[in-house]
Amino acid sequence: MDSALIYVLIAVVLLILAVGALLFVRGRGGTEAPPAERTAPRVEAPPASAEPAVVEEEPAAPELEKPEPAAGRMQRLRARLARSQGSLGRGLLALIARDKLDDDTWDEIEDTLIAADVGVEPTQELVEHLRTRLRVDGVNDPEQARGILREELVSLVDPSLDRTLNAGGAAGAPGVVLVVGVNGTGKTTTVGRIARVLVAEEQTVLLAAADTFRAAAADQLQTWGERVGCETVRGPEGGDPASVAFEAVKRGSDEGLDTVLVDTAGRLHTKSGLMDELGKVKRVIEKQAPVSEVLLVIDATTGQNGLVQARVFSEVVDVTGVVLTKLDGTAKGGIVIAVQRELGVPVKLVGLGEGADDLAPFVPEDFVDALLD
Numbered sequence: 506m507d508s509a510l511i512y513v514l515i516a517v518v519l520l521i522l523a524v525g526a527l528l529f530v531r532g533r534g535g536t537e538a539p540p541a542e543r544t545a546p547r548v549e550a551p552p553a554s555a556e557p558a559v560v561e562e563e564p565a566a567p568e569l570e571k572p573e574p575a576a577g578r579m580q581r582l583r584a585r586l587a588r589s590q591g592s593l594g595r596g597l598l599a600l601i602a603r604d605k606l607d608d609d610t611w612d613e614i615e616d617t618l619i620a621a622d623v624g625v626e627p628t629q630e631l632v633e634h635l636r637t638r639l640r641v642d643g644v645n646d647p648e649q650a651r652g653i654l655r656e657e658l659v660s661l662v663d664p665s666l667d668r669t670l671n672a673g674g675a676a677g678a679p680g681v682v683l684v685v686g687v688n689g690t691g692k693t694t695t696v697g698r699i700a701r702v703l704v705a706e707e708q709t710v711l712l713a714a715a716d717t718f719r720a721a722a723a724d725q726l727q728t729w730g731e732r733v734g735c736e737t738v739r740g741p742e743g744g745d746p747a748s749v750a751f752e753a754v755k756r757g758s759d760e761g762l763d764t765v766l767v768d769t770a771g772r773l774h775t776k777s778g779l780m781d782e783l784g785k786v787k788r789v790i791e792k793q794a795p796v797s798e799v800l801l802v803i804d805a806t807t808g809q810n811g812l813v814q815a816r817v818f819s820e821v822v823d824v825t826g827v828v829l830t831k832l833d834g835t836a837k838g839g840i841v842i843a844v845q846r847e848l849g850v851p852v853k854l855v856g857l858g859e860g861a862d863d864l865a866p867f868v869p870e871d872f873v874d875a876l877l878d
């Protein structure tokens with residue numbers, strides 16, 4: 506056979522084999538490309554609400570808190586006061602209940618009172634009275650001795666002092682309460698809490714952030730006010746505190762409000778600066794309305810330091826009442842007596858916790874009962 510014919514035959518056989526193999530593979534479903542529709546992206550119909558719905562929401566009116574009335578608060582907070590003052594009361598009761606009240610025992614009674622910040626003079630007075638009464642009455646019944654101690658403590662705290670908070674005005678002008686004290690004593694908190702007390706009594710109140718030294722102090726005050734629906738007048742940071750006070754009292758007069766509460770700065774580093782500033786605030790206010798109350802806020806936990814502050818402030822402004830804060834945080838409740846003696850003005854309010862309504866009108870009998878609980 507001719508070799509060319511052989512090549513042709515081989516090529517034909519190879520071609521037949523190749524076609525056969527191809528048909529075989531196809532028959533088993535091998536390398537077919539996936540159907541086009543499997544890879545095509547799903548085009549979903551746009552949801553009916555594709556257009557962003559424009560819902561104009563009314564800003565929710567802030568829910569106002571309903572502060573509790575001030576009357577009876579000291580009773581409510583009595584357990585807290587008793588807890589903090591327990592050691593003073595228990596110490597005194599244990600000492601006067603001793604069978605023999607000798608000189609050493611009286612010295613111990615004196616030490617206990619002085620350690621509780623009662624002050625030297627009032628301590629001596631109390632010891633003197635107790636000695637006389639317990640000896641004269643020949644008391645050896647602990648209950649009777651307790652009764653005498655209670656009476657003497659109440660008289661030392663002086664229930665005859667007028668502790669009314671003068672927040673109302675006269676002759677169409679608002680009452681103006683100026684709140685002074687060193688920073689951190691609880692001034693702003695006190696202003697906020699007094700606002701709550703007045704709001705609970707249905708009074709209209711305006712707050713003045715005359716502590717322009719720190720913007721945060723004004724923010725804090727404003728927040729207190731917003732919680733009970735009172736507005737706050739504030740000025741630029743570092744601005745003139747007297748102009749904030751002036752503006753607030755003017756608004757209070759124009760709008761016929763009951764009370765303007767003025768929060769002030771209390772930097773003590775420069776006494777003369779403080780004098781100038783506070784004096785000016787008071788003078789400027791008095792161009793429009795008399796200041797009905799000047800409250801000095803003292804932190805009860807600072808003990809003797811609090812008395813030093815009291816002295817400085819009373820030289821600057823005529824303090825008419827004391828607010829003793831953080832009485833829940835010290836066992837030295839004797840500061841109530843010492844500060845009244847120091848200033849000759851009554852403690853009108855006491856702070857007994859961190860809650861919004863933990864400021865109580867001071868009631869001497871409740872205070873002494875809590876000491877002796």
Ligand SMILES: Nc1nc2c(ncn2[C@@H]2O[C@H](COP(=O)(O)OP(=O)(O)OP(=O)(O)O)[C@@H](O)[C@H]2O)c(=O)[nH]1
Pocket residue numbers: 686687688689690691692693694695716722770771830831832833834855856857858859863
């Ligand atoms: N436990 C207790 N804490 C209190 C009381 N009164 C105030 N405080 C706390 O004392 C801290 C200081 O209170 P502020 O009102 O900021 O004091 P401030 O004198 O205004 O100080 P500045 O804002 O720096 O001027 C806060 O954390 C209050 O919650 C109280 O009676 N008891």
